[in-house]
Amino acid sequence: MLQTNLNHINSEDEFKQIIENNENVMICCGRMGPMCLPVYDAMESLEDKYENVKFYDMDFDTPHAHVIRNHELARKFMGLPFTFYFKNGQAVHATTSIQTKKQVKSNLDEYLT
Amino acid sequence: MKAIHYDAIILGAGAAGLSAAIYLSRAKLKTLLINEGSIGGQMVLTHAVANYPGVHETSGRDISLIMKKQAKEFGADIESNVEITKLDLSGKEKLVEIDDDEIFTSDVVILATGGKPRKLGIPSETKFKGFGISYCATCDGDFYAGKDIVVVGGGNSALEEAVSLTKLVKSITIVHQFDNFQAHEYAIEQAKKNDKISFIMESEITEILGEELVTAVKVQNQKTGKEQLINTDGIFIYIGYIPNTDKFKDVIKLNNRNEILTDENMKTNVDGIFAAGDVREKKFRQITTAVSDGTIAALNAIEYIQTNKK
């Protein structure tokens, strides 16, 4: 279990429901390491500003995280965390490795408006 | 936009800034801690801190969470993960604007902005981040299981991380710019006796090659100028830290490595501005020394505020 203040996704069913029932969803799939923590922090600090987006994290080492780990967009990813942006149930963008708050913000503005 | 006034503003919430915040807020001064990155700074990079006195081995993240809690409980306000959009340190009243929409002023500023990992400075470095370039072995090591990798650097981090990566990867080539290592003897010995590790000394990476993923690097010998191509699946970079002083380099006196010059009271060349932690010129950069700097800066800042209020 990730120790963040974000909502966690704990099963594949939950993941499916979340992306299908919400127009805009951002999911950061990682561990509690130095490359992942800044992304969780950035998401936590943006939650209030982006009310149209649902923010979640997912533990990279859980079986259900295969939905992100093995996602087509993550095929070439070699760095944690894997961060996904979903619109109307479809992954519209994904990034690998650490991202600054500025980069997260710009992705939210570009892909989840 | 109306400015909110504080007695003291601290820039940077690593070990130094958090310590300063604890002391200032405990002295009942109105204190604001502003951090551009994540709370804890470099501390959160350390999974196991074994040399912080009085604390049995714990993670750097846990130490920073406790420090943050202490600072908050004593009354410090914290703005984390924000961007400093304006900074005026030259006048008697100091001014900090964040995210283009909030302005704070203060009598005192403590600069505790620490350092950030040095980059290779090759244009393709950004493109390949997460696609063959990594700065964290414990985070990304799994992706390189059974592969050939390059580790860049010759300090403790480079050698220790290389040795730990040998448990996963097929081979490691360490590329280092000098003819000797800047690591502890034990770390050098462990790396040298590991069969999976080979060394290319006095050399630098000049080019990273690959389409979507890294496939090779060009390495140039600094003495002869000769270049060689090394096929590799990944590059782990540990070439030290550079101080975060860009935002105030025109006002605060720095040395030729861009570190802040202070006296033993952590005072800078500007009245009312103190500096603490890795951002200042000093020999030993540890959590303990950052905590010590933060404490000294805060106690002197308290004295400065009290004297100037009289």
Ligand SMILES: Cc1cc2nc3c(=O)[nH]c(=O)nc-3n(C[C@H](O)[C@H](O)[C@H](O)COP(=O)(O)OP(=O)(O)OC[C@H]3O[C@@H](n4cnc5c(N)ncnc54)[C@H](O)[C@@H]3O)c2cc1C
């Ligand atoms: C991999 C690694 C392992 C280590 N292991 C150990 C260990 O085991 N034991 C030990 O004692 N030490 C260790 N160290 C060293 C120790 O972590 C540092 O010396 C110490 O944490 C430095 O603290 P600091 O507060 O000075 O700076 P930092 O930790 O760098 O904190 C500075 C903070 O300021 C923020 N910031 C940057 N620019 C600005 C700005 N313009 N405005 C506002 N905020 C800004 C940054 O985001 C950061 O949060 C290690 C360091 C590394 C990199």
